[in-house]
Amino acid sequence: MIGIFDSGIGGLTVARALMDHLPGYDIVYFGDTARTPYGSKSSKTVIDYSMEDSEFLIQQGAKIIVMACNSASSVATECITRRFDVPIFEVITPAVEMAAHFKKEQRIGVIGTRATINSGIYERKIKEMDPDAKVYSIACPLLVPLVEEGWLKKPETRMIVKKYLYPLKVRQVTSLILGCTHYPLLKTIIQRKIGKRVNIIDSSLAISGKVKAYLDGHPDLDKVLNKSGMFRLFVSDITEQFEKTARYILKKSVRLEQGGI
Amino acid sequence: MIGIFDSGIGGLTVARALMDHLPGYDIVYFGDTARTPYGSKSSKTVIDYSMEDSEFLIQQGAKIIVMACNSASSVATECITRRFDVPIFEVITPAVEMAAHFKKEQRIGVIGTRATINSGIYERKIKEMDPDAKVYSIACPLLVPLVEEGWLKKPETRMIVKKYLYPLKVRQVTSLILGCTHYPLLKTIIQRKIGKRVNIIDSSLAISGKVKAYLDGHPDLDKVLNKSGMFRLFVSDITEQFEKTARYILKKSVRLEQGGI
Numbered sequence: 001m002i003g004i005f006d007s008g009i010g011g012l013t014v015a016r017a018l019m020d021h022l023p024g025y026d027i028v029y030f031g032d033t034a035r036t037p038y039g040s041k042s043s044k045t046v047i048d049y050s051m052e053d054s055e056f057l058i059q060q061g062a063k064i065i066v067m068a069c070n071s072a073s074s075v076a077t078e079c080i081t082r083r084f085d086v087p088i089f090e091v092i093t094p095a096v097e098m099a100a101h102f103k104k105e106q107r108i109g110v111i112g113t114r115a116t117i118n119s120g121i122y123e124r125k126i127k128e129m130d131p132d133a134k135v136y137s138i139a140c141p142l143l144v145p146l147v148e149e150g151w152l153k154k155p156e157t158r159m160i161v162k163k164y165l166y167p168l169k170v171r172q173v174t175s176l177i178l179g180c181t182h183y184p185l186l187k188t189i190i191q192r193k194i195g196k197r198v199n200i201i202d203s204s205l206a207i208s209g210k211v212k213a214y215l216d217g218h219p220d221l222d223k224v225l226n227k228s229g230m231f232r233l234f235v236s237d238i239t240e241q242f243e244k245t246a247r248y249i250l251k252k253s254v255r256l257e258q259g260g261i
Numbered sequence: 262m263i264g265i266f267d268s269g270i271g272g273l274t275v276a277r278a279l280m281d282h283l284p285g286y287d288i289v290y291f292g293d294t295a296r297t298p299y300g301s302k303s304s305k306t307v308i309d310y311s312m313e314d315s316e317f318l319i320q321q322g323a324k325i326i327v328m329a330c331n332s333a334s335s336v337a338t339e340c341i342t343r344r345f346d347v348p349i350f351e352v353i354t355p356a357v358e359m360a361a362h363f364k365k366e367q368r369i370g371v372i373g374t375r376a377t378i379n380s381g382i383y384e385r386k387i388k389e390m391d392p393d394a395k396v397y398s399i400a401c402p403l404l405v406p407l408v409e410e411g412w413l414k415k416p417e418t419r420m421i422v423k424k425y426l427y428p429l430k431v432r433q434v435t436s437l438i439l440g441c442t443h444y445p446l447l448k449t450i451i452q453r454k455i456g457k458r459v460n461i462i463d464s465s466l467a468i469s470g471k472v473k474a475y476l477d478g479h480p481d482l483d484k485v486l487n488k489s490g491m492f493r494l495f496v497s498d499i500t501e502q503f504e505k506t507a508r509y510i511l512k513k514s515v516r517l518e519q520g521g522i
Contacts, residue, residue, distance in 0.1 A: 034306050035296045040409070045295050045498045114502065145406040148301070156424065160417050237306045241375065 001026035001226055002211070003062025005053040008036035008235075009148060009242055010181035011068030012249040014091070017208035018066070019231070022215070026226040028060045030260055034236035037144050038071040039113025039180070046115060050076035054084055056260045060232070063224060066211060067091060070112050070180050070203065074119035087214065087221070091181065092121055094206035099175045100129040102199055109168035109194070110137040112179030113144065122179055136171050140164040140180075147182040150245060153189070161186060162193045175199040185249070234259035262287035262487055263472070264323025266314040269297035269496075270409060270503055271442035272329030273510040275352070278469035279327070280492070283476070287487040289321045291521055295497035298405050299332040300374025300441070307376055311337035315345055317521045321493070324485060327472060328352060331373050331441050331464065335380035348475065348482070352442065353382055355467035360436045361390040363460055370429035370455070371398040373440030374405065383440055397432050401425040401441075408443040411506060414450070422447060423454045436460040446510070495520035 002022075004015055008031050015029050030053055032038075038046045050072040054065050066089045067073045067080070073090035081088045099108050110122040117139040126135050142160055151157045168176065176198050178184055184202045191200055215222040234257045235242060246254045263283075265276055269292050276290050291314055293299075299307045311333040315326050327350045328334045328341070334351035342349045360369050371383040378400040387396050403421055412418045429437065437459050439445055445463045452461055476483040495518045496503060507515045 034302060040500065040502065041295060041498050042500050141410055142403075142406055142412070145403055149402055151403070156417060156420050159420065163417065237302050239301065239303050241301065 001028050001061055001230070002064050002066065003028050003030070003057030003060065004066045004068045005030040005032070005050070005057055005072070006069040006181060007031070007038035007071065008033050009245050009249070010144070012246055013181050013184045013204040014066060014068035014207060015231075016250055017204040018211060021208040021212045024227040024229045026228055026230040028057060028062055028232045029234065030056055031233075031235045031242070032260060033239065033242055034261060037113070038069060039115045039144060040141060041115065043075040043115070043119070046071055047076045047079050050080060051083065052261055054080050056234070058084060058086065060234070062086065063221065064211070065089070066207065068181050068204070068207070071115040074116045074121045089207060089211055089214075091203045091207045092125060092179075094210040095177050095179065095201050095203040096122065096125040096129060098206045099177055099199075099201050100126065100133070102175055104130065105132045106130070106174040107134045107136070107171060109171070109173035109176040110135065110179050111140045111164065111176065111183065112137070114139040114141050116179050122177060136168055136173060138164055138167060143186060144180065144182050147185050148241070148245065150248070152185055157186070158189055158193070161189050165190070165193045169194055173198060175201055177201045178203060232257060236260040262289050262322055262491070263325050263327065264289050264291070264318030264321065265327045265329045266291040266293070266311070266318055266333070267330040267442060268292070268299035268310075268332065269294050270506050270510070271405070273507055274442050274445045274465040275327060275329035275468060276492075277511055278465040279472060282469040282473045285488040285490045287489055287491040289318060289323055289493045290495065291317055292494075292496045292503070293521060294500065294503055295522060298374070299330060300376045300405060301402060302376065304336040304376070304380070307332055308337045308340050311341055312344065313522055315341050317495070319345060319347065321495070323347065324482065325350070325472070327468065329442050329465070329468070332376040335377045335382045350468060350472055350475075352464045352468045353386060353440075355471040356438050356440065356462050356464040357383065357386040357390060359467045360438055360460075360462050361387065361394070363436055365391065366393045367391070367435040368395045368397070368432060370432070370434035370437040371396060371440050372401045372425065372437065372444065373398070375400040375402050377440050383438060397429055397434060399425055399428060404447060405441065405443050408446050409502070409506065411509070413446055418447070419450055419454070422450050426451070426454045430455055434459060436462055438462045439464055493518060497521040
């Protein structure tokens with residue numbers, strides 16, 4: 001099956017996009033809710049946790065691992081790819097490719113957690129693909145707790161989004177990468193605050209397209225993936241709030257299983 | 262020495278208050294920054310973590326443990342008291358005693374994390390001490406991330422505090438317990454939004470008074486506590502943001518040591 005992990009709930013936006021792109025494929029998800037969030041922690045800690053998360057998914061029978069967490073993708077991809085023998089997908093590159101695709105000499109904004117932005121990975125990858133692009137990055141650490149609280153449409157959330165995006169608006173970005181899998185849930189507010197002409201790049205859509213293309217090109221791997229429509233949702237800590245937000249994201253009822261660390 | 266633990270940074274308000282009440286006493290602090298916050302996690306997970314935190318402090322030579330975390334105090338006090346042979350102090354009771362002290366038939370508001378409020382512990386303890394008191398509790402999960410980001414005086418923070426406190430203001434509470442060690446850092450805003458006549462009970466002050474009184478009554482224990490003015494600050498994950506906020510709370514430069522889990 002396809003394994004997905006995230007620090008918590010945000011990666012479910014990737015799970016949902018994968019279900020749309022690859023209907024029927026068996027998926028096992030692990031959310032490390034006992035240690036969430038990753039985005040404010042050090043690289044070393046995020047790498048250690050990501051290794052354990054991947055190990056757990058492999059034990060569950062994952063033949064592909066999707067790191068549905070930008071903080072983990074930013075700092076742990078190399079270690080995980082070296083350690084495990086299955087294809088590893090991270091969320092950064094697909095979003096950057098999608099952004100670079102629009103046009104030349106563009107001004108790309110990136111928003112993410114502190115861990116992701118401090119790693120500088122989006123900037124490096126964008127410059128590799130389009131050396132003329134101007135990149136402006138902003139860490140938005142309060143957006144994750146706002147999403148996890150379900151404050152998706154509150155005026156306070158709109159004010160905070162506006163405040164974070166202001167420096168990007170002033171620089172008239174042409175594209176904006178949502179560099180955190182929680183942010184697609186705030187897409188409407190973000191689009192309104194940054195301006196309707198700005199291309200919003202949703203990394204959950206970008207990565208699921210990438211996984212589908214990979215499987216199309218690797219029929220041997222595709223053959224061994226079960227397609228019974230099973231979805232298992234493991235978390236390291238079961239809370240009512242997680243269940244509520246999970247139901248909201250997946251638009252169906254979910255059964256949480258205790259697992260992982 | 263005196264051991265203090267918290268899920269992260271909030272307990273430093275207790276450390277600071279202890280330094281004021283018991284100047285010169287050696288203190289070892291542990292902030293579980295690799296797994297912070299506790300307040301949105303399940304009781305089982307908070308108990309497991311609190312046991313490990315206490316174990317670590319004992320290994321460092323703590324002769325007293327102060328649980329400077331309301332979420333831990335709410336759910337883990339019994340387990341920790343049963344397991345360890347040193348005096349254990351939790352932050353709930355001292356704050357409740359302080360609130361009950363004011364007058365009879367009062368209306369007490371309590372704000373805290375979701376774990377603390379869901380445990381119902383403040384309500385139970387207040388009713389034990391003052392059966393006529395009316396208690397109104399509100400979970401304010403976004404205040405911890407706002408404090409950890411250092412957004413102590415921003416208009417967005419003022420709006421969010423106002424929104425959380427509104428139901429308590431309507432009920433005309435006479436006292437308000439700050440049931441989370443992060444909240445003293447927002448005391449000015451909280452006082453302004455709830456009204457200047459409301460008694461604000463700061464649990465960090467309440468508990469440090471309690472520890473001092475205990476040591477006055479137990480000279481044998483007091484004698485074995487070193488008083489060289491040493492302060493060791495361990496965290497399970499070292500980040501720049503923690504260092505910055507720690508400096509702000511303690512009003513002096515700090516040296517973080519990696520430790521714990």
